[in-house]
Amino acid sequence: MITIGTPLCSSATRVMLLGSGELGKEIAIECQRLGIETIAVDRYQNAPAMQVAHKQYVINMLNEKELCMLINQEKPNFIVPEIEAISTTTLLKLEKKGYKIVPSAYAIDLTMNREKIRSFVRNQLKIPAAKYYIANNKIKFIEMIKKIGFPCIVKPLMSSSGKGQSVLHNFDKINEVWDKTQKENRAHIASSVIIEEFINFDFEITLLTVSAVDGIHFCSPIGHRQKNGDYRESWQPQEINDAIKKSAYKIAKKIVLSLKGYGIFGVELFIKNNEVIFNEISPRPHDTGLVTLISQDMSQFSLHVRSFLGIPIGSIRNHNFYCASSVILSTINSNNIKFNFLKEVLKKDIEIKLFGKQHGFIGRRLGIVLSKSNISIKHAIKQAKIFAKKIVIT
Ligand SMILES: Nc1ncnc2c1ncn2[C@@H]1O[C@H](COP(=O)(O)OP(=O)(O)OP(=O)(O)O)[C@@H](O)[C@H]1O
Ligand SMILES: [Mg+2]
Numbered sequence: 001m002i003t004i005g006t007p008l009c010s011s012a013t014r015v016m017l018l019g020s021g022e023l024g025k026e027i028a029i030e031c032q033r034l035g036i037e038t039i040a041v042d043r044y045q046n047a048p049a050m051q052v053a054h055k056q057y058v059i060n061m062l063n064e065k066e067l068c069m070l071i072n073q074e075k076p077n078f079i080v081p082e083i084e085a086i087s088t089t090t091l092l093k094l095e096k097k098g099y100k101i102v103p104s105a106y107a108i109d110l111t112m113n114r115e116k117i118r119s120f121v122r123n124q125l126k127i128p129a130a131k132y133y134i135a136n137n138k139i140k141f142i143e144m145i146k147k148i149g150f151p152c153i154v155k156p157l158m159s160s161s162g163k164g165q166s167v168l169h170n171f172d173k174i175n176e177v178w179d180k181t182q183k184e185n186r187a188h189i190a191s192s193v194i195i196e197e198f199i200n201f202d203f204e205i206t207l208l209t210v211s212a213v214d215g216i217h218f219c220s221p222i223g224h225r226q227k228n229g230d231y232r233e234s235w236q237p238q239e240i241n242d243a244i245k246k247s248a249y250k251i252a253k254k255i256v257l258s259l260k261g262y263g264i265f266g267v268e269l270f271i272k273n274n275e276v277i278f279n280e281i282s283p284r285p286h287d288t289g290l291v292t293l294i295s296q297d298m299s300q301f302s303l304h305v306r307s308f309l310g311i312p313i314g315s316i317r318n319h320n321f322y323c324a325s326s327v328i329l330s331t332i333n334s335n336n337i338k339f340n341f342l343k344e345v346l347k348k349d350i351e352i353k354l355f356g357k358q359h360g361f362i363g364r365r366l367g368i369v370l371s372k373s374n375i376s377i378k379h380a381i382k383q384a385k386i387f388a389k390k391i392v393i394t
């Protein structure tokens with residue numbers, strides 16, 4: 001039996017979102033649809049999810065004391081991390097005390113550290129992934145680059161959205177690249193860096209994989225284009241042959257089952273010469289998966305909420321369209337952004353989602369354009385990009 005209470009009453013089923021960005025906002029909306037009391041937390045006020053939640057709190061989620069105080073005060077039924085910058089040791093302790101961390105504190109802890117998840121996947125699960133070395137100072141960094149060879153890709157051990165990342169073709173910019181990893185590293189683990197073999201892949205996908213009471217389910221593969229480590233366009237379905245798809249499903253299932261817990265996982269895979277190579281995994285909805293807001297009967301957000309509540313998924317149906325998303329990035333620095341477009345821009349099969357971020361700075365993702373096409377994926381992507389460009393930010 002599944003029981004859902006009434007928000008703001010003593011019977012309430014309560015979800016606490018740790019991280020309140022655009023993905024959290026959609027999770028909050030799905031919770032609201034089910035009458036779940038939603039508590040949005042982040043390090044700044046009025047973040048997107050806070051604008052649609054019942055309650056909002058501003059704390060430093062890397063601080064164990066602050067995090068525990070809030071959780072013990074609110075006593076949520078489910079704690080749903082939306083970002084990686086959270087004290088995962090605190091989540092491990094809270095889970096031991098009986099709190100439900102989505103999908104599991106183990107999954108959250110393992111995946112936020114590039115070395116932990118990579119060595120687990122490569123060495124324990126024997127799944128192909130890029131070769132890598134770790135360095136915690138500049139001398140070792142240079143030594144490891146020599147070992148792996150050029151080109152290689154350098155990333156802070158803990159970071160997301162491409163922060164602190166560089167592709168190296170030679171030693172020319174070595175100091176600059178090292179400084180970038182140090183500057184854009186997540187505060188508490190200052191200097192460690194991962195140096196990865198560069199995979200010259202044919203294409204990359206996000207395979208959204210749902211772990212639920214009624215087993216493992218897959219969304220059809222999402223293709224995407226990244227620039228500076230951050231996504232620009234995503235589309236669904238990505239054309240992919242049956243053998244690769246089967247192999248991708250097998251890899252994703254193996255990883256997701258070993259991470260434990262119910263929820264959606266974004267499994268990032270590279271496809272090269274018909275081989276599937278693991279990149280990384282997010283134990284939560286994925287930014288490239290925003291396209292599922294128009295492409296599927298249940299979006300990745302709905303699937304996440306259903307699965308952690310213990311509701312069976314049944315089957316996921318795709319609408320009969322080619323679908324794409326294109327990001328709207330801020331072109332200015334402002335705390336009072338306006339989006340200007342002619343009404344003709346929003347014609348049939350084009351949708352716009354604005355996240356409601358109060359602080360705009362150049363390059364920050366502020367919204368997306370979604371497009372549907374009966375013609376082709378290429379057409380859907382083109383339409384989304386054209387309309388995203390027609391929005392003038394002032
Ligand atoms: N070893 C690699 N070889 C080739 N390209 C890579 C490699 N690692 C990463 N990339 C490229 O850089 C992109 C971002 O890398 P990655 O997913 O590791 O970064 P991230 O900071 O965790 O990003 P996000 O949080 O947005 O997923 C990848 O989607 C891929 O396009
Ligand atoms: Mg990634």
